[in-house]
Amino acid sequence: xxxxxxxxxxxxxxxxxxxxxxxxxxxxxxxxxxxxxxxxxxxxxxxxxxxxxxxxxxxxxxxxxxxxxxxxxxxxxxxxxxxxxxxxxxxxxxxxxxxxxxxxxxxxxxxxxxxxxxxxxxxxxxxxxxxxxxxxxxxxxxxxxxxxxxxxxxxxxxxxxxxxxxxxxxxxxxxxxxxxxxxxxxxxxxxxxxxxxxxxxxxxxxxxxxxxxxxxxxxxxxxxxxxxxxxxxxxxxxxxxxxxxxxxxxxxxxxxxxxxxxxxxxxxxxxxxxxxxxxxxxxxxxxxxxxxxxxxxxxxxxxxxxxxxxxxxxxxxxxxxxxxxxxxxxxxxxx
Numbered sequence: 001x002x003x004x005x006x007x008x009x010x011x012x013x014x015x016x017x018x019x020x021x022x023x024x025x026x027x028x029x030x031x032x033x034x035x036x037x038x039x040x041x042x043x044x045x046x047x048x049x050x051x052x053x054x055x056x057x058x059x060x061x062x063x064x065x066x067x068x069x070x071x072x073x074x075x076x077x078x079x080x081x082x083x084x085x086x087x088x089x090x091x092x093x094x095x096x097x098x099x100x101x102x103x104x105x106x107x108x109x110x111x112x113x114x115x116x117x118x119x120x121x122x123x124x125x126x127x128x129x130x131x132x133x134x135x136x137x138x139x140x141x142x143x144x145x146x147x148x149x150x151x152x153x154x155x156x157x158x159x160x161x162x163x164x165x166x167x168x169x170x171x172x173x174x175x176x177x178x179x180x181x182x183x184x185x186x187x188x189x190x191x192x193x194x195x196x197x198x199x200x201x202x203x204x205x206x207x208x209x210x211x212x213x214x215x216x217x218x219x220x221x222x223x224x225x226x227x228x229x230x231x232x233x234x235x236x237x238x239x240x241x242x243x244x245x246x247x248x249x250x251x252x253x254x255x256x257x258x259x260x261x262x263x264x265x266x267x268x269x270x271x272x273x274x275x276x277x278x279x280x281x282x283x284x285x286x287x288x289x290x291x292x293x294x295x296x297x298x299x300x301x302x303x304x305x306x307x308x309x310x311x312x313x314x315x316x317x318x319x320x321x322x323x324x325x326x327x328x329x330x331x332x333x334x335x
Contacts, residue, residue, distance in 0.1 A: 034092035261309035
């Protein structure tokens with residue numbers, strides 16, 4: 001089958017699955033490769049869905065066995081056509097697909113956090129300059145030559161003054177969904193790029209679902225570094241964690257220092273409880289009217305009491321906040 005036709009079919013299949021399954025979309029499909037040097041890089045073309053790119057340098061005779069992610073099932077990849085590398089070494093495609101861990105299902109719908117984006121704005125100096133430019137153009141309205149030159153130079157200077165507000169925060173936004181005592185779901189959300197821990201079983205989704213995703217695998221200080229990239233798109237990664245002895249109860253916070261906390265009563269009313277320190281009981285309500293972010297309130301099931309809290313900077317269970325710009329938790333009190 002021609003490469004362009006197969007790539008198009010893969011794209012249609014991916015879009016069809018995203019429409020048909022919605023939340024079941026998963027752009028993490030592990031495959032294990034045997035690399036033999038000398039190699040400079042390895043690429044796996046996944047058609048319209050994206051690609052996997054390995055920037056790993058191996059010297060002559062050096063070999064590595066690596067698990068790398070694909071954005072599509074390995075069965076859709078033709079290694080004779082889609083697998084390429086730079087160097088005189090070799091890359092061996094596995095004879096059988098690697099089994100994935102079962103997909104995780106969120107116990108309650110969790111909206112995708114809205115990560116801030118940079119918005120171009122004109123600072124005060126630029127606004128004053130714009131007013132001055134308009135007045136100068138009115139003054140020179142009877143002189144087309146000078147008016148054109150002033151307009152051209154003034155416009156260029158105003159463009160140089162354009163700044164940005166609400167820059168996208170570094171890292172990602174993490175939400176720990178505390179459902180039951182056995183396993184908690186962890187959701188990481190970011191715009192454009194999101195890191196991945198090698199060997200971790202996850203579900204990766206992208207919005208819009210048609211956005212191509214690139215898995216980039218590099219080596220830093222002798223360790224693998226993996227990240228998913230999708231320019232202009234929102235990425236959400238779902239994983240799980242075992243709480244062990246960690247718990248959060250009205251009588252005691254045995255989880256971590258919380259910067260802010262809220263309780264949604266069974267009546268639907270939100271109460272702000274302020275900071276909640278490790279080892280202390282749930283604080284009394286604070287009468288300041290503060291509420292949690294809207295994206296954490298949207299889509300919550302009606303009826304049960306729900307807690308929402310934000311971890312203090314650098315705090316979190318088992319360093320769960322490492323790399324995150326914000327770390328939140330949500331807990332249903334009827335489970």
